[in-house]
Amino acid sequence: MPDRSDTPLAPVLLGNEPGSFPHSVLAERHPAIIRQVRESFPYAPQQHRALDALLASCTKGVIEPLPADAYDGEHWASWGADACTGRTWFDVPWLWSESYFYRQLLEAVGYFTPGPWQGIDPFRPSKLAELDSPETDEELAALDALADRPADEQDRALLHGSLWGNRADLGFRMSAAQGEAATSKTPPLVADDSETLWSLLPHSGSATLCLIADNAGRELVPDLLLIARLLTQGRVGRALLHVKPYPYYVSDATHADVLDALRRLTKAPGAAATYGRVLWSAMTDGRLTVRAHPFAAAPLSYADMPGDLREELAAATLTLVKGDLNYRRLVGDRLWPPTTPFTAVTAHFPGPVAALRTLKSDVITGLDARTEAALVAAEGQKWRTGGTHALIQVRT
Numbered sequence: 541m542p543d544r545s546d547t548p549l550a551p552v553l554l555g556n557e558p559g560s561f562p563h564s565v566l567a568e569r570h571p572a573i574i575r576q577v578r579e580s581f582p583y584a585p586q587q588h589r590a591l592d593a594l595l596a597s598c599t600k601g602v603i604e605p606l607p608a609d610a611y612d613g614e615h616w617a618s619w620g621a622d623a624c625t626g627r628t629w630f631d632v633p634w635l636w637s638e639s640y641f642y643r644q645l646l647e648a649v650g651y652f653t654p655g656p657w658q659g660i661d662p663f664r665p666s667k668l669a670e671l672d673s674p675e676t677d678e679e680l681a682a683l684d685a686l687a688d689r690p691a692d693e694q695d696r697a698l699l700h701g702s703l704w705g706n707r708a709d710l711g712f713r714m715s716a717a718q719g720e721a722a723t724s725k726t727p728p729l730v731a732d733d734s735e736t737l738w739s740l741l742p743h744s745g746s747a748t749l750c751l752i753a754d755n756a757g758r759e760l761v762p763d764l765l766l767i768a769r770l771l772t773q774g775r776v777g778r779a780l781l782h783v784k785p786y787p788y789y790v791s792d793a794t795h796a797d798v799l800d801a802l803r804r805l806t807k808a809p810g811a812a813a814t815y816g817r818v819l820w821s822a823m824t825d826g827r828l829t830v831r832a833h834p835f836a837a838a839p840l841s842y843a844d845m846p847g848d849l850r851e852e853l854a855a856a857t858l859t860l861v862k863g864d865l866n867y868r869r870l871v872g873d874r875l876w877p878p879t880t881p882f883t884a885v886t887a888h889f890p891g892p893v894a895a896l897r898t899l900k901s902d903v904i905t906g907l908d909a910r911t912e913a914a915l916v917a918a919e920g921q922k923w924r925t926g927g928t929h930a931l932i933q934v935r936t
């Protein structure tokens with residue numbers, strides 16, 4: 541396995557280059573998210589004023605500190621707040637800027653302030669709409685036909701459901717054209733280590749799986765279906781589902797979203813309800829546990845994870861890391877040459893790890909030179925951010 545120390549560090553992504561994808565997220569997507577949040581609930585004048593102030597700060601101003609009594613002030617101090625405060629949002633690491641934006645957005649709507657708005661998720665209306673959509677009905681109905689297929693086909697379908705479910709993230713839809721297909725000249729999967737993934741989960745009933753979730757709604761539903769399948773097939777004996785401690789990156793899953801998705805499954809007709817019951821009983825007997833570690837919303841790479849989380853992930857047979865943002869945190873939010881070995885940039889991870897991700901940002905590693913050349917020849921650099929390609933990468 542290539543060692544991390546053999547791999548020169550690539551530049552950290554910043555948002556200060558006009559025309560770049562990170563710049564467009566800070567300059568266009570964040571103001572659009574503030575607009576969306578204003579419309580999500582009848583917020584009071586002081587909340588609108590706080591949103592005005594955040595809009596001014598994040599587009600034309602500098603990074604402001606959290607309130608002195610913020611419950612997580614110490615976390616943010618240890619995550620680099622002092623070094624970033626007073627600088628523009630465009631000049632600090634992009635990952636830091638984005639993560640802090642969501643923290644300040646929740647501050648503005650009173651999510652952490654004792655009172656009637658405490659704990660009200662500004663993104664819940666859009667998450668619920670997605671869960672209630674006809675597309676979700678169709679996806680769940682497809683489970684009925686799947687039940688008659690051979691076991692390995694069912695495994696594969698549910699793995700791919702979880703993988704491509706990552707395309708359905710609500711923040712991403714604000715800036716990407718929907719429905720674009722990968723060109724016929726380039727494969728939808730740019731890397732596929734799924735055979736290795738399955739070999740790590742034999743039918744022994746003894747494996748522990750950690751799944752680090754990404755989005756709620758149409759991504760979390762197939763993630764839960766995959767967990768149910770792995771539990772019923774004995775490929776996994778115990779599963780830990782890691783979600784965010786508070787609403788984040790528009791549609792990221794929280795514990796409340798897990799419960800909404802689970803209720804959606806148990807109330808559905810046909811096979812979907814059976815999956816729902818499997819998950820319900822696994823939660824009640826302790827085979828499926830939901831975790832919301834503060835580090836899940838940290839603006840840092842997983843290389844910097846704290847000891848308690850490291851210990852938990854070290855004990856897992858496999859950790860499945862879902863989505864684009866988690867991929868950025870797994871390999872480091874850097875402009876790596878695409879052929880940089882995935883095994884080298886994930887050498888820090890405490891145990892076997894698999895990334896399931898659709899490509900929605902510039903960060904990419906682990907491609908072979910031929911695949912990269914074919915992608916560039918067909919699409920320029922659009923394949924990196926368009927969400928039309930995906931990968932399954934494993935480090936054992």
Ligand SMILES: O=P(O)(O)OC[C@@]1(O)O[C@H](CO)[C@@H](O)[C@@H]1O
Binds near residue numbers: 755863864865866
């Ligand atoms: O993690 P996810 O939901 O797959 O994607 C998150 C995302 O939409 O947000 C970031 C930009 O804000 C990008 O990394 C990525 O495109």
